[in-house]
Amino acid sequence: MIKLYDTGAYLVDGRELIADDQNAQAKLSSLIGKAPSKEEAAKNTIAYSILKAHNTGKDMDNLKIKFDALVSHDITYVGIVQTARASGLEKFPLPYVLTNCHNSLCAVGGTINEDDHMFGLSAAKKYGGIYVPAHQAVLHQYMREMMSGCGKMLLGSDSHTRYGALGTMAIGEGGPELVKQLLDKTYDVKRPGVVAVYLTGKPQIGVGPQDVAIAIIGAVFAKGYVKNKVMEFVGDGIKNLGVEYRNGIDVMTTETTCLSSIWATDEQVEDYYAIHGRKDQYKKLSPGQVAYYDGVVYVDLSTIKPMIAMPFHPSNAYEIDQLNANLEDILALVEETGRKQIDNPNIRFTLRDKIKDGRLLVDQGVIAGCAGGTYDNICDAADILAGHSIGVDEFALSVYPASQPIFIRLVDNGAISKLMSAGATVRSAFCGPCFGAGDVPANGGLSIRHSTRNFPNREGSKPGSGQIASVALMDARSIAATALNKGVLTPATDVDCNFTKPKYYFNGQVYENRVYHGWGNPDPSHELKFGPNIADWPAMSPLTDHLLLGVASFITDPVTTTDELIPSGETSSYRSNPFKLAEFTLSRKDPDYVGTAKKIHDCEKKRLDGGLPLSEEPLYHLVSLIKTIPGSENVREEAKKGEIGIGSLVYAVKPGDGSAREQAASCQKVLGGWANIAKEYATKRYRSNLINWGMLPLLIEGEPVFGKYDWIFLPFIRKAIEEKKEKIQAYALVGDQVRPFIVTLGDLTDDEREIILSGCLINYYKNH
Structure with a gap:
């Protein structure tokens, strides 16, 4: 059972939750006498104490960390x-x-x-x-x-x-x-809200951290319950989870769109640090006697069952038993939703063809990365497969220990032998399966993975080549149970297994022998070593007085991921070269974008070279329209003086879900992008990336009055930012019409305003 509180709540002595209703103060007084105010109790969270210790600003509402x-x-x-x-x-x-x-x-x-x-x-x-x-x-x-x-x-x-x-x-x-x-x-950053994740009970045997994580993500993501907040894990259930189990839940909090996470600590965490030779890094963390939270995610661990996150999002959560009992109906729904996300009539996305004799047959299993490749996960998977075979048919299983010290211990305790004897392949520490650079399935394949994400094409398929494959997220234990049954989807709770839980010993010698430790000892005379693909950033212009922006892409999906803005996988090798990487921008979602953006950027290059081709289309027509806007009569003269910047923009309903990769914004900038327009930004980090690359993170209410290939005119935009105007007048140039509408920029710090005015973070620092 996972319950989301409708209100905030007080946590007393780390154990008792009191909902913030009309009876809250009376209940608090009966427990502890004089109750603190909500504002004072909010300072008693673990998150607040850590943020305060790292804040260099003058107040705790506007943090400077x-x-x-x-x-x-x-x-x-x-x-x-x-x-x-x-x-x-x-x-x-x-x-x-x-x-x-x-x-x-x-x-x-x-x-x-x-x-x-x-x-x-x-x-x-x-x-x-x-x-x-x-x-x-x-x-x-x-x-x-x-x-x-x-x-x-x-x-x-x-x-x-x-x-x-x-x-x-x-x-x-x-x-x-x-x-x-x-x-x-x-x-x-503004001080984030803090939401308690109250854990109670003990997981069933066979239920792993990914099961708990998927259940939580499924409960909170669509509601935006923890968006840009800190998830603070508390409750009596924490003691029933090993530290690596906790790590496995914690790393997946990213998929809730929260800002960060923190857990109460105990003797098990102290043991973890001691095992790794760093006991001095431990101290007990717990909320104060009465702590106030902006919400509560109440999780009874004993009720969590083996879960599966179906394509194409970690929040598309089902119990495996529920899926197996309703295969036709659920898979039909997943196909319908998935086809809308893929939005490509040339690709046939289907999962129901994988139903064999009433069971779902998957093609591949992967246990990898920061989520799946931990010691406990792999030991339990090895115990399930010990003495068995994954079979000689299509199903294959790959296992990637998350570090060499883990790998060494898995060799020592025999887990690697169990896995390899069963037919699994064991690889070195590598994140590739999480973003499409390793174990790419066959076309039409379904891979079950204990990894972090399952967005469209993130597993490595290329829609431009007519390919489609998909990933469902599962826990390592149920992946092993499925492997035991030769690819037939099976929850680990259906398997009778004696989990041996071998003790972990950390062997740090490999790090001593291979890791370069230069902290505190820089050598300014040492030359950077450049390869031919490593390129400098191009010059970027400061914000002009006015902007004329072509709508180079218009995306109506409910959410647009950073994978769709700039693909992972095959593009990763080019991230040291801004120009080559930019060629992949929106390639999976809008293949016309790059060409359109480049044509618009050509006009800006001519402006920078000393003159705009005002007599040429589309500018001649656009300038004629702009001159009809009150206050813009002198647009031709201002254009001649180079005061009107020309660039492209992307409209998306809710862009930026997923990865922190800055290239989702910087590639647009390299192609001449100067803004995004959205109803909402999915994550703070994507919005921050736009700002740091000098792009306007514009917001609108309601439906846009423009479409793809239309133009947006923002007169006096520089002045509006300098004067911190809340509402900015914009004009859509649609055919022969001028359609006024309002945009906003949301909260911007003074530094963020100056970064946008400077054109990007690099320019900002050069100016200083």
Whole structure:
């Protein structure tokens, strides 16, 4: 049972919840005497205490956070270092871990992946960083093992930067937010709300952390219940979960769209730190005597059953028993919803053809990454498969331990032998199956994965080539149970297994032998090592007085993911080259976008070269329309003086769900993008990425009065931002019509306004 409170709630002594209704104060007084006010009780959350300790600002409503450490992987750190370098970086002012777990196969594009790795190592030497070579650990497992600490705050350029179960508040953001930290600036955010996740009871045998996570995501995502808030895990059920079990739930909180997470800590967490030789990083974290939360997710762990998140979102949650009992109906619904998301008449998406003799037959299983590749998950999967075979037919199983220390222990305790003898293949630490760079299924295939996401085409299929495959998220235990039954979907609770739970011993020697530790010892004389694919950012113009924006893409899906804005998988090797990567922008959702944006950008290039072709279409017609707008009579003269910038924009209903990857915004910028218009932004991190790349995060209410290929005129936009106007007058130029409408920008800090006015974060720092 998962229950969402309709109101906020008080938590007394970490045990008793009191809903914030008309009887709340009376109940509190009867328990503890004089009850604190709601405002005072809100300061007694774990989250508040950690945020306060890291806030360098003057008040707690507008936070200016400085983090304890940073982490990036090999898809993101080149761009981050390049941006910071262009902005005046001299040395890393805090520990910065550069991991290599995304492009570690070095299988695409010749030398370019390993060129990025060598750039990362040279940057660690030059600026004083920590470099974790390929195949040693996925970034989040390394941070758990080596960099977390109770009461710390960590920032990562990966959306699944979550270490709350270890008492560490961690946030995943786009690269520019890490650049700010590298330049000794702050992470600015309004104080987030805090929602209690109250755990009680004990999970059934065979129910794993992914089951709990999927159940929670399914309950909260569509409602936006925890959006941009901190999820604080409390309750008597925590003691019934091992630390890696907690980590497995925690890392999936990203899929709820929360800002961060934090857990109450106990002796099990203390043991975790001791095992990893870092006992000094432990301290007990718990709420104050009376803590106030803005909402409660109440989870009775004993009622959670094996779950499956069907394509194409982690919130598309069902109990496996429920799915198996209603296969035709549920799969028909998944197909109908999926076809709308794919929106490609040339692709036939079907799952009902996988029903064989009344059961669902899947093609592939994968246990991998920061969510699936943990020690406990793999040990339990090995116990289920011990002495059995996964069969010789289509079904295949791959297992990726999350770090070399985990791999070593799995070899020592015999788990690897059990898995390999059953027919599973065991690989090194790698994030590829999470974003389409490893174990890509066959066309039409269905893969069950203990990984983080199952968005359309994220498993690696290419819709432009007529391909479609899909992923359903499951826990490692039920994946192993399905493998035991040769691919027939099976919940782990149906399997009679003696889980041996072998003790974990951490062997850190591999890190001592391979990880470069340069923190605190930069060598300014060391040269950065550039490969031919590593390119600098192009020059970006400051915001002009007025903007003329062509609608290059118009997306009406309820939610648009960052995977759809810039694909993962095959594009990852080009993330060190802004120009090559930009060619993939919206390629899966709107193949015409790049060409359209480039044509618009050609007009802007002519402006920058000293003159606009006002006599040519479409500008001649547009200028004629604009001149009819009151106050815009002098538009031709202003255009000649270069005061009207020309760019493209993307309209989407709710863009930015999913990954923290900044390229979802920067690629639009490279192609001449100057704005997004949306009804709502799915995540803070996507909106922040737009701002940091000098793009306007515009909002509208109601339905848009424009469509694809129309134009938007924003007169006096620079002045509106400088004067902090709440409402901005915009005009849609549609055929021969001028349609006025209102846009807003939401809350912007003074720094964010200056970044937009400067044209991007790089320009902002150059100006300073």
